[in-house]
Amino acid sequence: MSRWLLLSGAIACEVTASLSLKAALDHPLLYLVVGAGFAAAFAFLTAVLRRGMGIGVAYGIWAATGVALTTTLSSVIYDEPLTAVMGAGIALIIGGVLLVELGSHPARTTDEVTT
Numbered sequence: 001m002s003r004w005l006l007l008s009g010a011i012a013c014e015v016t017a018s019l020s021l022k023a024a025l026d027h028p029l030l031y032l033v034v035g036a037g038f039a040a041a042f043a044f045l046t047a048v049l050r051r052g053m054g055i056g057v058a059y060g061i062w063a064a065t066g067v068a069l070t071t072t073l074s075s076v077i078y079d080e081p082l083t084a085v086m087g088a089g090i091a092l093i094i095g096g097v098l099l100v101e102l103g104s105h106p107a108r109t110t111d112e113v114t115t
Helices: 001-024 028-050 054-078 084-103 110-114
Strands: none
Touching: 001 028, 001 054, 001 110, 028 084
């Protein structure tokens, strides 16, 4: 299974667990979804690391995407505020993770470019 697909699974499980945490305040049975979601997220993340993705890249993408999706979806589902400042913060997080991803690949040398 692709590292990126596994990472997407980790993100989806973490976001589901985080959103369920708020709902569990009113419906305690959802704590089972919270526990299972976080356990599955870490299992997926472990599988990603076993397939060779660097921890800095995997965790950065997982965390940043989780924050962005949780914030956005909580605005839709729970009618929580999503301000312009929050949007700018999410954009900065995504930009930072992109820089980490780009920086994780070694620069190509002139010899590699010409061959």
